[in-house]
Amino acid sequence: MSLLDFGDFAKLDIRVGLIVKAERVPGAKKLLHLEIDFGGDVKSCVAGLAEYYSHEELLNKMVAAVMNLKPRKMFGFESQVMLLAAIDRQDPSKVSLLIPDRPVQAGSKVT
Numbered sequence: 326m327s328l329l330d331f332g333d334f335a336k337l338d339i340r341v342g343l344i345v346k347a348e349r350v351p352g353a354k355k356l357l358h359l360e361i362d363f364g365g366d367v368k369s370c371v372a373g374l375a376e377y378y379s380h381e382e383l384l385n386k387m388v389a390a391v392m393n394l395k396p397r398k399m400f401g402f403e404s405q406v407m408l409l410a411a412i413d414r415q416d417p418s419k420v421s422l423l424i425p426d427r428p429v430q431a432g433s434k435v436t
Contacts, residue, residue: 337391341363341431341433342361347380357380365432371400371403371404388422390407391407408422
């Protein structure tokens with residue numbers, strides 16, 4: 326594991342958003358297309374979560390995302406943010422989105 330300077334970590338803009346739209350990506354087994362509201366700023370996200378979550382169960386879920394990555398096009402959708410999730414180290418089939426344990430406003434910064 327390589328260590329980062331605090332300044333490198335501080336460059337990440339991680340915020341909490343509310344998933345307002347979720348759909349399967351046509352032609353992709355593992356991908357979902359999400360629209361996430363970060364306090365009035367709605368971003369598009371393509372995430373490899375279809376094996377772990379249905380698109381219905383993601384609606385209205387609060388999630389943590391990295392905001393300041395360069396956008397990527399995948400299957401015709403632009404992915405503007407990256408969700409944060411944990412993969413169980415003993416059972417990689419167990420994936421859990423990182424979500425706030427208390428209510429916070431969409432757009433709140435993760436520090």
